[in-house]
Amino acid sequence: MSGAGDEPFIAAVKPLVDAIGGELVPPDEAGPEDVVLAWEGADVVAVRLPQLADSLDHLLAALERKQGKPLAELDRKAKQQIVRTLEARGAFSVRHGVETVASALGVSRFTVYNYLNREKEPVNREKGPERPRG
Known part of the structure; x- marks a missing residue:
């Protein structure tokens, strides 16, 4: 899903995503309703929001x-x-x-x-x- 340098960013946002019932997905698998998060100019992870x-x-x-x-x-x-x-x-x-x-x-x-x-x-x-x- 990401490079080794992105792991702290993903670890930082994971509790928030879990709290809202979302799902982390690779940015290249993001759909139109997903929110792509960038870190230092590169797409790192996408958040799939729950219904x-x-x-x-x-x-x-x-x-x-x-x-x-x-x-x-x-x-x-x-x-x-x-x-x-x-x-x-x-x-x-x-x-x-x-x-x-x-x-x-x-x-x-x-x-x-x-x-x-x-x-x-x-x-x-x-x-x-x-x-x-x-």
């Missing part, structure tokens, strides 16, 4: 590894945090994203929507929700 649906599965697996146990075994507060993290990473823009996340968390789609909506509702925790005046 969005694969990315969600990869994100869920990474979060499970980080938690050290299946996501379905987490408490409600931890599951809410997982949903916030996934929302920030764009997980719910993927087709069937809510269903996939609900299945991984061992909750219903309705529960995932509740976790998402809960974050968007302005609530003063000391006074409770604001009430309309009138």
